[in-house]
Amino acid sequence: MEKAPEEQHPVKAFGWAARDSSGLLSPFKFSRRATGDKDVRFKVLYCGICHSDLHKIKNEWGSSKYPLVPGHEIVGEVTEVGNEVKKVKVGDKVGVGCVVGACHSCENCNNDLEIYCPQTILTYDHIYHDGTITYGGYSDTMVANERYIIRFPENLPLDASAPLLCAGITLYSPLKYYGLAEPGKHIGIVGLGGLGHVGVKFAKAFGAKVTVISTSANKKDEALGHLGADSFLNSRDQEQLQAAQGTFDGILDTVSAVHSIQPLIGLLKSHGKLVMLGAPEKPLELPVFPLLMGRKMVAGSATGGLKETQEMIDFAAKHNITADIELIPIDYLNKAMERLAKGDVRYRFVIDIGNSLASTNH
Numbered sequence: 001m002e003k004a005p006e007e008q009h010p011v012k013a014f015g016w017a018a019r020d021s022s023g024l025l026s027p028f029k030f031s032r033r034a035t036g037d038k039d040v041r042f043k044v045l046y047c048g049i050c051h052s053d054l055h056k057i058k059n060e061w062g063s064s065k066y067p068l069v070p071g072h073e074i075v076g077e078v079t080e081v082g083n084e085v086k087k088v089k090v091g092d093k094v095g096v097g098c099v100v101g102a103c104h105s106c107e108n109c110n111n112d113l114e115i116y117c118p119q120t121i122l123t124y125d126h127i128y129h130d131g132t133i134t135y136g137g138y139s140d141t142m143v144a145n146e147r148y149i150i151r152f153p154e155n156l157p158l159d160a161s162a163p164l165l166c167a168g169i170t171l172y173s174p175l176k177y178y179g180l181a182e183p184g185k186h187i188g189i190v191g192l193g194g195l196g197h198v199g200v201k202f203a204k205a206f207g208a209k210v211t212v213i214s215t216s217a218n219k220k221d222e223a224l225g226h227l228g229a230d231s232f233l234n235s236r237d238q239e240q241l242q243a244a245q246g247t248f249d250g251i252l253d254t255v256s257a258v259h260s261i262q263p264l265i266g267l268l269k270s271h272g273k274l275v276m277l278g279a280p281e282k283p284l285e286l287p288v289f290p291l292l293m294g295r296k297m298v299a300g301s302a303t304g305g306l307k308e309t310q311e312m313i314d315f316a317a318k319h320n321i322t323a324d325i326e327l328i329p330i331d332y333l334n335k336a337m338e339r340l341a342k343g344d345v346r347y348r349f350v351i352d353i354g355n356s357l358a359s360t361n362h
């Protein structure tokens with residue numbers, strides 16, 4: 001018989017897990033492996049709440065297995081390192097994002113793109129090399145191979161930079177890869193949520209002209225005044241859409257729900273690129289004619305490789321880029337998920353694991 005999660009490994013761990021597709025999370029005892037030669041163990045201090053966590057706890061992508069401990073924007077302080085670890089030492093501030101393993105020998109791995117490895121192992125709800133299930137960062141302790149450990153420079157506040165590990169790299173990587181991280185490019189960011197708001201900050205830091213494309217007219221003042229966007233387009237306003245036709249070099253779409261991409265393709269210049277980043281539960285319709293007439297591209301991108309993630313964190317530290325967060329205690333988690341489902345967050349929830357998790361362990 002398979003061992004219970006609490007007895008699979010030698011190190012006791014405690015977190016919050018979803019038990020079924022209601023998505024309700026509650027305290028959960030499990031275990032983590034001993035620190036291997038190349039492993040780094042750390043005490044989790046903060047963990048961001050990504051909309052992917054919400055999709056997963058509610059089984060919206062159809063692959064969830066329970067109990068499921070979400071969380072892939074995990075930061076904390078190193079407590080133990082294996083004999084062969086060179087990257088970090090005890091006491092260092094570190095983080096783990098969406099991936100904790102891959103084959104390390106395929107073309108993608110050789111190009112530092114572990115996320116695109118056919119055998120990539122995601123941080124939670126996946127099977128690790130040893131056959132056990134991976135559990136995410138809504139938990140007190142984390143262990144990972146050093147390749148998957150990101151170092152955090154001292155000047156980045158850990159709580160507000162946790163979301164960079166998923167939201168940050170998910171926008172940074174396609175901006176660079178698709179040639180959009182250049183001064184003067186006109187970039188659209190669709191959906192001003194966790195991903196979108198850090199996308200505005202990175203695109204601005206690259207010198208782009210940034211337009212937020214949003215369904216929420218009430219986000220306009222903050223987008224322009226506080227986040228530094230150059231303009232704001234209400235995607236429900238046909239006149240505004242019409243006026244902006246053919247003016248964008250690139251558009252990054254972070255929308256979590258099914259929506260029409262036809263208007264977005266119309267906003268692109270000839271040769272413009274629409275990069276899909278949001279992961280709606282159902283396929284979207286792809287209008288072909290508007291693509292042909294203008295040699296436009298619709299593409300996708302998933303987070304980024306580990307090398308690039310470190311580069312992104314160092315870039316963020318240099319340019320003082322962090323997420324705008326609402327720091328919550330863990331017992332607010334279910335309420336936070338309800339609010340995230342309604343788009344009621346400015347702009348990322350981060351769980352204060354270090355100060356609130358232990359008191360829920362009875």
Ligand code: NAP
Binds near residue numbers: 050194255256258303
């Ligand atoms: P979020 O904070 O909930 O933001 C999503 C934004 O999309 C909302 O703030 C809203 O912005 C807009 N939106 C929501 N419902 C909409 C609808 N029905 N029609 C049009 N716009 C709508 O979510 P997030 O954490 O940024 O994640 C966004 C998506 O990216 C999720 O599907 C997530 O799973 C996915 N994701 C993908 C990757 C990747 O590697 N590609 C990585 C992380 C997350 P406005 O109010 O401004 O319209």
Ligand code: ZN
Binds near residue numbers: 051
């Ligand atoms: Zn994520």
Ligand code: ZN
Binds near residue numbers: 104110117118
């Ligand atoms: Zn590989």
